[in-house]
Amino acid sequence: MRISAAQRTENENRIRAAMDRLLRGEIPPGGKCDIKTLASEAAVDRTAFYGTRPYSHLRVEFERRLRSLQDAGEIPDPREAQIARLKAENAKLKERLTQSEQTITELTDFRTQALARLASQHEEIVRLRDAARTSRVSRFPAPRTTVNGTCS
Template structure:
């Protein structure tokens, strides 16, 4: 079915008005800032935006304007902005998690080494005590209590 020049102009005006609304961030419920929503808002068949169809130049203009806004840091679709923000936050949290896991691994290794050193030192002390008691040449000194009473009784 052919449309008249007046109908085509009217459709283009509706498409441009819907395009401006979407790019300002006025996204309808359940919609996105995309061609499907643009076609629905302008009440035009979506296939008219593709290939050699009559409104393909308007699709290209919409995508160009949308890309320019995104490059400028302005994302008209609040859901898309939220997705972008959440992806960045997710990446930061993954980095923090990796750093935490590395710190835990390092601390676990340190704890293992410290326990091994303490066990080795304990074994050395036990060995030295056994060696000291086994040697007959070693004379045990009296404890500090008995030497204090001996010194006190001499005076």
């Protein structure tokens, strides 16, 4: 079915208005910032945005504007923004978990080494005590002093 130039202009105006609303973040309930929602908001058949159809240039413009917003760090769709935020948070938590696991491994290794050293030192002390008790080391008698303080 052919449409008149006036109808086409009116449709383009509705599409541009809907495009602006979607890119500002005014997403209808159950919708997204995509061509399907754009078509339903502008009351235009979605197929009119593809191929050589009359509004394909508006689809290209919409996708370009959406991409430029995303490149600038703005996400007009609140759900997409929440998904991006949750993915970033998830990645950060995974990194913290990896660091925690690494720290736990290092501390466990340190603890094992410290206990091994303590056990070795304890065995050495016990061995030296036993050796001191059973040794036949004789001590020299204390030097005798005379009346004038000299040794004899």
